[in-house]
Amino acid sequence: MNSLPSLADIRAAAARIRPYARRTPVLTCGAVDARAGARVFMKCENMQKVGAFKFRGACNAVFALTDEESRRGVVCHSSGNHAQALALAARLRGIPAHIVMPSNAPEVKKAAVAGYGGRINYCEPTLAAREETQARVIAETGATEIHPFNNPRIIAGQGTATLELLEEVPDLDVVIAPVGGGGLLSGTATAAKGLNPSIRVIGAEPQRADDAARSLAAGRVLPSENPRTIADGLLTSLCDLTFAVIRERVERIITVREEAIPDAMRFVWERAKIIIEPSAAVGFATLWEGQLDTRGLRIGIIVCGGNVDLARLPWQAGA
Amino acid sequence: MNSLPSLADIRAAAARIRPYARRTPVLTCGAVDARAGARVFMKCENMQKVGAFKFRGACNAVFALTDEESRRGVVCHSSGNHAQALALAARLRGIPAHIVMPSNAPEVKKAAVAGYGGRINYCEPTLAAREETQARVIAETGATEIHPFNNPRIIAGQGTATLELLEEVPDLDVVIAPVGGGGLLSGTATAAKGLNPSIRVIGAEPQRADDAARSLAAGRVLPSENPRTIADGLLTSLCDLTFAVIRERVERIITVREEAIPDAMRFVWERAKIIIEPSAAVGFATLWEGQLDTRGLRIGIIVCGGNVDLARLPWQAGA
Numbered sequence: 001m002n003s004l005p006s007l008a009d010i011r012a013a014a015a016r017i018r019p020y021a022r023r024t025p026v027l028t029c030g031a032v033d034a035r036a037g038a039r040v041f042m043k044c045e046n047m048q049k050v051g052a053f054k055f056r057g058a059c060n061a062v063f064a065l066t067d068e069e070s071r072r073g074v075v076c077h078s079s080g081n082h083a084q085a086l087a088l089a090a091r092l093r094g095i096p097a098h099i100v101m102p103s104n105a106p107e108v109k110k111a112a113v114a115g116y117g118g119r120i121n122y123c124e125p126t127l128a129a130r131e132e133t134q135a136r137v138i139a140e141t142g143a144t145e146i147h148p149f150n151n152p153r154i155i156a157g158q159g160t161a162t163l164e165l166l167e168e169v170p171d172l173d174v175v176i177a178p179v180g181g182g183g184l185l186s187g188t189a190t191a192a193k194g195l196n197p198s199i200r201v202i203g204a205e206p207q208r209a210d211d212a213a214r215s216l217a218a219g220r221v222l223p224s225e226n227p228r229t230i231a232d233g234l235l236t237s238l239c240d241l242t243f244a245v246i247r248e249r250v251e252r253i254i255t256v257r258e259e260a261i262p263d264a265m266r267f268v269w270e271r272a273k274i275i276i277e278p279s280a281a282v283g284f285a286t287l288w289e290g291q292l293d294t295r296g297l298r299i300g301i302i303v304c305g306g307n308v309d310l311a312r313l314p315w316q317a318g319a
Numbered sequence: 320m321n322s323l324p325s326l327a328d329i330r331a332a333a334a335r336i337r338p339y340a341r342r343t344p345v346l347t348c349g350a351v352d353a354r355a356g357a358r359v360f361m362k363c364e365n366m367q368k369v370g371a372f373k374f375r376g377a378c379n380a381v382f383a384l385t386d387e388e389s390r391r392g393v394v395c396h397s398s399g400n401h402a403q404a405l406a407l408a409a410r411l412r413g414i415p416a417h418i419v420m421p422s423n424a425p426e427v428k429k430a431a432v433a434g435y436g437g438r439i440n441y442c443e444p445t446l447a448a449r450e451e452t453q454a455r456v457i458a459e460t461g462a463t464e465i466h467p468f469n470n471p472r473i474i475a476g477q478g479t480a481t482l483e484l485l486e487e488v489p490d491l492d493v494v495i496a497p498v499g500g501g502g503l504l505s506g507t508a509t510a511a512k513g514l515n516p517s518i519r520v521i522g523a524e525p526q527r528a529d530d531a532a533r534s535l536a537a538g539r540v541l542p543s544e545n546p547r548t549i550a551d552g553l554l555t556s557l558c559d560l561t562f563a564v565i566r567e568r569v570e571r572i573i574t575v576r577e578e579a580i581p582d583a584m585r586f587v588w589e590r591a592k593i594i595i596e597p598s599a600a601v602g603f604a605t606l607w608e609g610q611l612d613t614r615g616l617r618i619g620i621i622v623c624g625g626n627v628d629l630a631r632l633p634w635q636a637g638a
């Protein structure tokens with residue numbers, strides 16, 4: 001296994017991605033504060049390029065390649081924000097990005113990847129088919145695989161959001177980030193604990209994809225099998241690297257009822273007036289679902305993304 | 320007619336509302352800049368209390384009342400953001416707000432006014448019925464009418480958004496604000512021209528409710544009759560006071576095709592990840608509808624509000 005990423009890695013990532021990534025705003029909202037009973041600082045990665053924090057990690061991984069490596073391009077299998085992020089980062093470096101996507105991925109995601117210049121390789125919607133297709137692309141092109149989270153450069157890139165958040169609001173008591181594969185949470189914890197060991201870092205996870213909570217309890221990685229949750233950015237499970245980082249640096253994982261996710265999403269849309277995706281709503285739900293004593297705390301929350309199909313919203317009939 | 324409001328009035332309003340109103344963020348978005356061919360600074364009044372700039376004016380008007388006046392309460396006839404704003408401002412001062420609303424107003428607006436403690440008086444959806452009902456409330460309670468725009472204190476309050484915008488980004492070439500009754504545009508122009516006479520101030524108006532453009536061309540107030548536009552915050556027409564301010568201080572009114580409004584709204588939702596209402600989208604549409612040479616300019620835009628029924632969006636079938 002790779003050695004755990006450090007604060008120094010995150011600082012290096014921040015310098016590397018500075019010309020390309022957006023320094024996202026930190027917003028507050030009285031209604032969110034009132035519901036949480038806390039002062040909440042929203043680090044708006046929904047306003048990051050490609051609409052998600054994923055651009056930070058992908059950008060760091062792409063620009064850390066040697067010129068020789070980079071010429072052969074990059075590849076990933078992802079139907080989500082990582083695919084868009086990798087496509088855009090590759091375009092900015094002027095290299096090919098091969099994206100392996102299941103043929104049943106939402107149209108909006110296919111269009112977004114294509115719009116950023118990604119070369120899409122469709123496959124059947126199974127993990128085996130994705131891996132086979134990716135292996136074929138690598139054999140044909142020599143492209144470097146950029147895994148969405150099992151990669152220390154990805155983790156370091158994701159941590160730059162928390163670096164910026166704590167530069168702006170240094171005196172936080174808690175930082176909350178959603179956890180799927182664990183890249184964001186690992187980067188968040190590495191940055192926060194590196195800057196201030198007394199900050200508490202908490203992961204937010206849907207109950208229906210609660211592998212991080214179960215894995216930490218068991219002391220080993222226990223993947224979710226075919227999880228079904230509206231938080232479609234959090235379907236993946238921890239890998240060895242993110243498990244190791246999270247076990248060392250994260251205080252706990254809070255799991256959230258499925259029904260609380262669209263409710264939190266709509267609350268934030270209506271009151272904070274920002275568009276967040278269901279995965280980001282999982283973080284907000286931890287603020288008022290009663291498992292965390294938030295009273296009087298100053299809480300940073302990584303609003304991980306804002307990519308939603310606006311034609312079909314979860315609170316609408318037929319959605 | 321009242322004398323025209325001045326920059327000093329806006330500064331006084333800013334001091335008066337500071338403990339209550341939110342200093343809203345100024346956001347930027349690369350996709351908006353690219354589409355506009357300009358650098359665009361979005362003053363996010365959709366994140367103001369009650370979700371619209373209207374709170375600034377209502378708050379200024381309510382807190383400018385004498386104690387004696389205030390005890391008798393305030394009244395308006397409005398089914399929109401002004402009603403919510405007046406209800407909340409009155410609650411903050413601890414006085415009654417009587418809101419006259421047509422019985423067919425959207426449920427979400429009725430609920431919002433009631434939620435802020437406004438005392439709703441329903442009437443038929445005609446101007447005559449609204450005015451009669453309001454006159455009855457005044458006769459019964461002695462409440463002070465707070466007109467949504469024909470009131471110098473309202474205009475001064477609305478201008479505080481531009482005061483903040485120019486404090487944060489002083490070197491703007493243009494400021495754009497939507498125009499319905501003209502309170503926001505009057506306040507915007509008074510603040511901008513007062514701070515820097517070389518700033519250009521432009522009004523944004525739906526073609527289907529283009530009374531401001533027609534009135535300026537004719538040199539007298541020519542109200543729209545039963546206008547129908549998706550920009551439901553811009554249905555009202557200029558009054559003598561706002562006409563006088565706008566004629567003196569606004570460079571021009573740009574009218575926007577109806578079809579451009581939901582298109583601009585969706586673009587801003589998808590790319591800037593902020594929730595804006597159709598009235599705010601009218602301002603964005605002026606940036607790329609070709610009537611304004613935006614190239615290379617630094618443009619401030621007052622994002623007037625973000626109150627939308629999330630169950631029914633304009634780009635959805637059946638909406």
